[in-house]
Amino acid sequence: MAVETKQGPARRRRLNSRLAVLGERDFGWFFVGYATSLVGSSMAPVAVAFAVLDGGGGGTELGWVMAARILPIVLVMLAGGVVADRLGSRRVMLVSDVLRCAVQGGFAVALATGHAPVWAMAALVAAWGLGEGVFMPALGALVPALVRRKDRLPDANALLGLARSVSTVAGPALAGVITAGYGPGAVLLIDAVTYGVGALALARIRVDRPAGTGGDGDGSVLADLREGWTEFRSRRWLWTTTVQMALFNLLVWAPFLVLGPLTAQRELGGARAWGLVLGVYGVGAVLGGVLMLGRRPGRPLAVATVATFGWALPSAALAAGAPLGWTVAAALVAGAGSAVCGALFESTMQSWVPAGVLARVTAFGGLGAFVLGPLGLAAAGPVADRVGVSAVLLFGAGWQLLAGVAVLSVREVRCRRWEVPAEPGPGVGAGAAR
Template identity: 35%
Template sequence: MHSYRGDLGLLRDRRFTLLLSARTISVLGSAFAPVALAFGILSLPGADATTLSIVLTAESLPMIVFMLVGGVIADRLPRQRVMMVGELLMAVAFFALGAMLLVGWTPLPALVTAAALGGTATAVTFPALTGIIPEVVPQDRLQTGNALLGLGANASRVAGTVLGGGTVVLFGGGWALVTSGAMFAVAGVLIALLRLEHGERPAGERHSVLADLRDGWREFRSRQWIWVVVAQFSLLVMAIQAGHGVLGPLWAKENMGGPAVWTAFLAGEAIGMICGVLVSIRLRPRRPILVAVLLCLPTALPYLLLGADAPIWAIVAGAFVLGVCFDVFGVLWQTTMQREVPAESLSRVSSYDMLGSLMFGPIGLMLAGPASELFGTEESLLGCAVLVVVSTLGALLSPGVRNLRAEAPPRLTPAQADPK
């Protein structure tokens, strides 16, 4: 039997607490960064939306380009060291951006270089994170560990957005970026303190990067449930990017006169993600991927409500449901991947997962504006809901999604449930 007391006993584990602290602080730094970077760049003399677009593109492109390489690196080298280096590179990038804003020396090539360094560091860090969790968390507690890491990350996103905006208002974008860099540096130090046993691949088994990518691809495509859900999410994320990034704020402006309603929507979603942790810790389905995919169906609810001009309270409630469902999906998905994919390939498979899931997101952003002009904002939001439902129903046709069963976790002894 699992209990909340036994689940939370994981917090007594020193290594997990260090990983949780590092991840929470790193996400807090990431949440600081967008507001600080946007308003810091826009406050520069002669800067405009194009300047900001160039800098943000310089940050995002390396993240996409190097994501697969990051998976190879994280499977080849000790993941603790990869994460530590990634966090410290992000610290350098944001310290540099903040320092340039503070001293007033802001040539565009220098800003672009620092932003690109941050994007590259992100591409290296994310695949390593997925792989390092099973090295820190016992097999029978993976779901709890993922849920608690998600709780810290979700709380940091909410707090970082508020605190980052306040720091920009009070002290300026430069100091906010320096603060963000300091958080990444602290996260890197905490990762360095983990002291994991390293299982680096022997020199005689070294392969080329392309060979490692091919091996990772074979692991990825050999599991139907993985590539089917990634294909589902490539469409689902496209719809969510369009709905969250463009159509939702546009609806709020057209119908409610300002950002207050959209802020309430995002707050409802954030609270839902935090509350979803309570569900994800306790939920132990025998068919985790089937349950996870089914939970994607209610995520269409807020777009249906927005498109139908429902009352604000109902729309915020729909956003809350979306947050709960996405959090539980994420925990079930991560835990299943960590249990089913061999440890030596986990980061590469994770990099294919992230790349495939996110690759159509920019298309959703690009199409949202023209779609709202051609069909109307409400109609386009309903289209997002339809795309979410259709992609999810398509994934449910897969036998691999429906039939994958989780092994029953071993029964915990009292000493394991409450470690000292």
């Protein structure tokens, strides 16, 4: 009994330590707003997919609409990184949330009034993607500025990943039910409201712009981009994992997003089944996020890469014609791997890349990861029409396994640790280690 009595307070102290970053005012406000907007964001893709399908579209039309969202992200991400390093991440993210609130509200009205042909849906999701394209690099640079104690940075990223994971549980499941009962327009209206909450939270926080070469506005945009590119390409571990993500989005995730709803509609039961698959993917991510709280594996990128092997399983389950239960189990494992990979990779990048160029380096990484996504989304339907849905999904699953092995063979990935050497790196001052 004495041992049990001592263990209880010890567990509470460990939990309080892992959640202590929430007590930091600016991070706490941001976490609440971001977590709220994430719920709406995770609901919206289900609504968009079934808005297209219910409107008479098929796999090809769905692919084009999804590509219309990703393409603007690719086009504006580098500019978003430059602007965030110059003006500050908070301002850029605030404008992005306001824009996306307006877009999703307009989308909901268009669906409610029956004025939403495929071209109009594509235009609206393109505007949505424009907001995301400037938000993403700014987010990568904002988080370290919100966390005053840098030893809490891994926990901050784990908590943000956990929020993303919880939203992928609640969002798709809610979206499936609401779409089935009230139509996709209701889901998009909820998404608009959550973006408004995110904007209000960003308006309350105050952060200093990190000192660095990109924040003073005295150089040209091209000079800022060249500096960011130099920092990005000098880190082999960074561009190697970026290439892996680019091909993952092209060959694995894009076909899964396009052909998954199509398969669910034909074989698994429609919107509710697809919402369940994505929701359980989120459950796995929640479990992975909880696992990462308070943990710092000695070789974070190696562990992150091993976690990506699980991403092959959902595509493999769909390709094999597995029943819904097996597909859901595959999504659970893949979701856990996603949370582990995301938390470790983000913390590693924020530790090894100097603050003054972090938004631009994040932008180059995000651009590389997304640049092939529109092609994958647009091509998945037509290619599946020629060779079959199962063939496309099975190829993606096999590719993911081979890619993980290839990335682990890179020493800079396999041996990367947390510690950053004190020596300055090329051109940006102390802390800019490779």
